Amino acid sequence: MSEPAAAAAGSIDAEIVQFDNVGLRYGTDREVLSDVSFTLYPGSFYFLTGASGAGKTSLLKLLYLAQRPSRGAIRMFGTDAITTPRDKLPLLRRRFGVVFQDFRLVPHLSAYDNVALPLRVAGVSERELAGPVTDMLEWVGLADRMAARPATLSGGEQQRVAIARAVIGRPDLLVADEPTGNVDPEMAVKLLRLFEALNRLGTTVVVATHDVHLLRKVPDSLIMRLDQGRLADPTGALRYPPRRGGKA
């Protein structure tokens, strides 16, 4: 496991995300997440694992601010994400990159325009975004498919467009829901290398997966395991990550 940058700095203020006894229920059903507490530090690489229905996607929704928790506290980038006014949330969201399990590409936009979308939303001019978008599409091996619309792309190609869109803005936090689910093993490894490269540049990465083989590909990663809506953290390392010197 790599030492998180903030932990290395020894500053609790540097955490990117902090969940404290978070619970989530939909309507009056039972809680799909209960007493979830953890801290994400800059530069960390996390795998979120658990069986189907364990609550991985629900936890990710809380992470990328698509959902508010039923209880508990969530701090993101030093801000209380629960009490933050709605009009301030877009600025927080622009610090995330999200790879959705179902890609969620905009169907009538080309691969180029889909990847450019976060930059356009952030107000980057067409002249300034052209280079990065082209480079990013080349980087994920889709240089010759820039004008293609999602419907004409294979599942793997769509997934790479979704990943390119998620990382084009160089997010502080990258959240990926089963990002390698639709690609062959070779491409899965390449995508992981992409995430690692981003991680080395300081991006905190959270990858939800149930592919245990994937976990071994990133030996320095932390494992967050969800079991029936509860986060397994027997040593407290997720809630209180070890600081420099290995003290919890």
Added chain:
Amino acid sequence: MSEPRALRLPDLFARHLGGTGEHADIIPQSRLSGPIPWVIAIMVALMVIAAAGGLALRNTGRAAAAELSGGITVQIVEARPDERDRQARAALDALARMPGITGARLVPQSELDALVEPWLGVSADEASGDLGGQAVPVPALIDARLAGPITPDRLARLQASLRGSAAGARVDAQSTWLGPVFGAIASLQYLSLALIVFLSLATGAAVLLAARTALGNNRPTIEIVHLLGGTDAQIARIFQRSIARDAIGGALAGTGAALIVMLLLGRNFAALQAGIVTGGALGWADWVLLLLVPAAAVTLATLTARLAVIRALKGML
């Protein structure tokens, strides 16, 4: 994708921050248009015609009021022609001496004949002649102008003064004859105003429905833009821009259609050659007001779309 390319990441991310670009086609235009341009065209055409009608009526009323302002008519109701002529001259002399009278003239017999001809079928003079000058006694009329407002008290005092020299004198303010007409004109003006208000509300409602439908059709895309950090204002701008384009097209078409209708109606009314109708002609200020109607409709449609979208977006986190 290759590892060496990954080494370019810092460069890749370092050079694209800032700027104000925004793409207009995040929502496909064809999904927003639908029947809205046509609805707006019809509404604008009706609003422009209603407004033009209201303004023409207002001008007609003003022209008539200005023409009749300060005007009084003195009738000398006397069956005997000689006595009628004598009283008319005496009343004319009395009016000329009274303060506040700015002008007075005896209406010539030829004008009186023309006035009664539609009812008698032949000139009053001939009719009187045929019947020995006794059968149809037409009152002598004096057309006079008063300075200042005409009140019932003033009319009563004037009549009392004239009765001394012309026992058969009856004084009426000309405007009182057209009082019911002015009332009807005012009612029609209010009607045209009410029509404009209702049509505006209908336009707003149509745009509201269109915006909601478009929002529903594009909800997945909106959610993505939302999750990528798009603000409500950005998303609303996409919709309002699209609606504004539709509204401008519809408003231009509607205004064009209304102008054609107004041109045809104007020609028909001009052919009447009646003073009260020609007084309703539109001035340049009226045309400016009419051109504000489509501009207001576009603004209304755009604002309605913006408010509808922003309100719908409030439902999302």
